[in-house]
Amino acid sequence: xxxxxPPLLRCLCLNRSMDFIRPKRMLYFWIDKIRNVLLRLxxxxxxxxxxxxYFTTGMVHALESHLISRGLLRKYKSLHISKIRYLAIVIExxxxxxxxxxxxxxxxxxxxxIKHVSLYDNEGLLKKSKDIILxxxxxAVLFQDTHENNVLLDQPRMTxxxxxxxxxxEAVARAANVLLMKYIKSGGIGSNQGEQIFTESQxxxxxxxxxxxxxxxxxxxxxxxxxxHLGFPAWRMRYTExxxxxxxxCMTYGSLIKAIYRFTTVRQNYGK
Amino acid sequence: xxxxxxxxIQMYDSIVNFLRKCIFYVLSVGPIPNHIAFIMDGxxxxxxxxxxxxxxxxxxxxxxLMSMLKxxxxxGVRYVTIYAFSIDNFKRTPEEVQSLMDLMLDKIxxxxxxxxxxxxxxIRVYFSGNLKLLNEPxxxxxxxxxxxxxxxxxxxxxxxxxxxxxxEILHAVQESCEEKWDEITLLNSSGGYEPDExxxxxxxxxxxxxxxxxxxxxxxxxxxxxxxxxxSNFLLWQSANSYxxxxxxxxxxxxxxxxxxxxxxFQRIRVYLDKKRKQL
Numbered sequence: 334x335x336x337x338x339p340p341l342l343r344c345l346c347l348n349r350s351m352d353f354i355r356p357k358r359m360l361y362f363w364i365d366k367i368r369n370v371l372l373r374l375x376x377x378x379x380x381x382x383x384x385x386x387y388f389t390t391g392m393v394h395a396l397e398s399h400l401i402s403r404g405l406l407r408k409y410k411s412l413h414i415s416k417i418r419y420l421a422i423v424i425e426x427x428x429x430x431x432x433x434x435x436x437x438x439x440x441x442x443x444x445x446x447i448k449h450v451s452l453y454d455n456e457g458l459l460k461k462s463k464d465i466i467l468x469x470x471x472x473a474v475l476f477q478d479t480h481e482n483n484v485l486l487d488q489p490r491m492t493x494x495x496x497x498x499x500x501x502x503e504a505v506a507r508a509a510n511v512l513l514m515k516y517i518k519s520g521g522i523g524s525n526q527g528e529q530i531f532t533e534s535q536x537x538x539x540x541x542x543x544x545x546x547x548x549x550x551x552x553x554x555x556x557x558x559x560x561x562h563l564g565f566p567a568w569r570m571r572y573t574e575x576x577x578x579x580x581x582x583c584m585t586y587g588s589l590i591k592a593i594y595r596f597t598t599v600r601q602n603y604g605k
Numbered sequence: 606x607x608x609x610x611x612x613x614i615q616m617y618d619s620i621v622n623f624l625r626k627c628i629f630y631v632l633s634v635g636p637i638p639n640h641i642a643f644i645m646d647g648x649x650x651x652x653x654x655x656x657x658x659x660x661x662x663x664x665x666x667x668x669x670l671m672s673m674l675k676x677x678x679x680x681g682v683r684y685v686t687i688y689a690f691s692i693d694n695f696k697r698t699p700e701e702v703q704s705l706m707d708l709m710l711d712k713i714x715x716x717x718x719x720x721x722x723x724x725x726x727x728i729r730v731y732f733s734g735n736l737k738l739l740n741e742p743x744x745x746x747x748x749x750x751x752x753x754x755x756x757x758x759x760x761x762x763x764x765x766x767x768x769x770x771x772x773e774i775l776h777a778v779q780e781s782c783e784e785k786w787d788e789i790t791l792l793n794s795s796g797g798y799e800p801d802e803x804x805x806x807x808x809x810x811x812x813x814x815x816x817x818x819x820x821x822x823x824x825x826x827x828x829x830x831x832x833x834x835x836x837s838n839f840l841l842w843q844s845a846n847s848y849x850x851x852x853x854x855x856x857x858x859x860x861x862x863x864x865x866x867x868x869x870x871f872q873r874i875r876v877y878l879d880k881k882r883k884q885l
Contacts, residue, residue: 376634380876383869455845502842506809509778513785513807521786530779533771559874560849567770567841574834575849604693604837 398587409590413597414446421451421496421550421573423565425557428581429458436470438556441586442491443472445593449492451476451547455563457497467493476547494547501566504545511539540568549573552596554589556581574599625861629680632865635872636879638825640684641677642847644839645670647831647855654855660704665857667712671722676864678726678760684821686763688839692738692772706743709766713746717753727759733817734768735776763821770841777815781807784815818843826871828863830856848874 401409420442424435435452442450450473452459452466459466467475476494512531540546549569553576555562560577562570576592578584645666652662670687677685689709695702716723716730723730732747739747747766785806813819823843827836832853836844848871852863 372631372634375631379631379869380635380873383873501845502809502812505774505778506807506812507805509781509807509812510805512778513782516782516786517789521790530782531775533775536771536775536778558877561846562844562849564845567774570836570841571769571771571838572835575836576834577849599833601835603696604691605696 401587426456429454453496500545507543508539642686644829729757738767769838780815
């Protein structure tokens with residue numbers, strides 16, 4: 334009998350060890366698979382329980398909202414509406430084309446006595462529909478940047494402002510160019526010396542110059558799937574109370590009252 | 606007896622850590638936030654509620670902060686930002702401001718120790734804000750901490766001190782103007798250059814590059830404790846798509862339960878938004 338040559342011997346040993354490794358690998362493969370499936374199942378189970386909790390609390394809120402709308406809950410009967418001087422509404426751009434909902438919301442706000450409303454959506458769809466909205470909702474005048482903020486509150490009719498991303502980050506860039514021109518004209522005084530060249534009030538003035546200088550809202554209501562302000566102008570949101578109202582299609586008068594009531598109970602220290 | 610108690614506590618800690626890791630393992634099936642920001646509100650209310658000495662609430666708040674950082678980095682959150690001290694907080698009484706500065710100095714020194722959380726998780730520390738407004742010892746300690754952790758790359762901790770968003774935006778605009786001024790001066794020296802008023806020299810990207818927080822992506826979640834629903838001049842520029850969460854607990858009382866809840870809510874919303882985006 335011929336003796337086994339080293340390469341043949343090596344090949345035989347390799348085959349034997351592979352015969353042993355293959356089932357082991359298959360076992361690990363299946364353990365891994367089962368573990369992943371169990372993990373995913375656990376994750377989905379947890380989220381299903383959470384969705385159920387939200388469904389239940391949604392029912393409770395809907396009932397509460399109905400009772401508030403009917404005036405059956407004493408707590409919400411008298412609102413100190415004067416505490417809200419400026420109100421902002423943030424609407425998801427997908428819902429911004431639902432002008433009938435927007436107009437109904439404005440009618441509720443006008444009935445409550447809100448004097449200034451800023452309507453915001455990121456893409457500016459509300460701005461594009463502003464003529465339709467102003468035509469169908471005749472209780473308002475369009476906000477002009479030339480208005481002084483204290484004059485807004487003396488208007489008999491509601492002042493309506495349409496805001497978009499153009500008035501947020503892009504407006505800050507335009508205002509920066511206004512300040513840059515002033516800086517160049519002044520000869521670049523204070524450059525690179527670590528001094529403060531501009532003040533916050535100069536920035537506010539520059540924003541007004543570029544047409545994005547509206548007042549700072551006291552309360553911001555978000556109509557969308559999540560509590561995200563979607564890019565509302567940063568310069569105007571320093572101490573604004575932000576509340577999430579749910580999707581625009583599910584808006585109710587009762588939840589609006591509840592949000593306003595909640596705002597009127599807040600006390601701010603402004604950092605002190 | 607003490608040895609037995611010590612052993613039991615160790616065992617309890619190990620079990621709790623193991624359970625927490627299991628929960629994070631399940632959570633990692635869904636989207637994990639990359640950046641979480643905290644507004645640590647409620648320390649003084651906590652002091653009042655429990656009739657503690659002045660400043661005790663902030664000390665308990667610091668332990669709560671260490672726990673939250675541990676949970677964040679264990680889960681795999683890469684960036685954490687905390688609102689430690691606002692420019693508006695300088696309006697407080699000088700004694701309170703000084704005690705907060707002393708606490709900050711003390712805690713920065715602690716962060717730099719070998720066994721601190723910073724070294725355990727490979728965290729790079731940034732101090733974001735107008736540091737010139739701080740007193741010299743705190744400013745120097747902050748600069749030392751940033752230098753000492755510059756080589757760490759696993760995670761980032763951004764501590765906002767002497768910070769407000771409006772100050773950050775103004776500072777970014779100012780830096781952009783100075784940069785353009787330098788460019789114009791250079792162009793002028795090599796040949797007459799008149800800047801056209803109708804051309805926007807400063808772009809949005811110039812401003813974004815000069816923000817204090819330019820090193821980090823926008824936060825996925827901003828948590829403000831004590832049930833307050835405002836941002837108080839914190840990350841206003843960066844928070845356009847951030848999920849804002851306001852649990853009613855005071856900051857020193859925040860724990861794993863609230864952390865877990867916010868992550869689950871974030872995953873729920875992110876999954877919903879991703880589904881909608883795919884439909885469009």
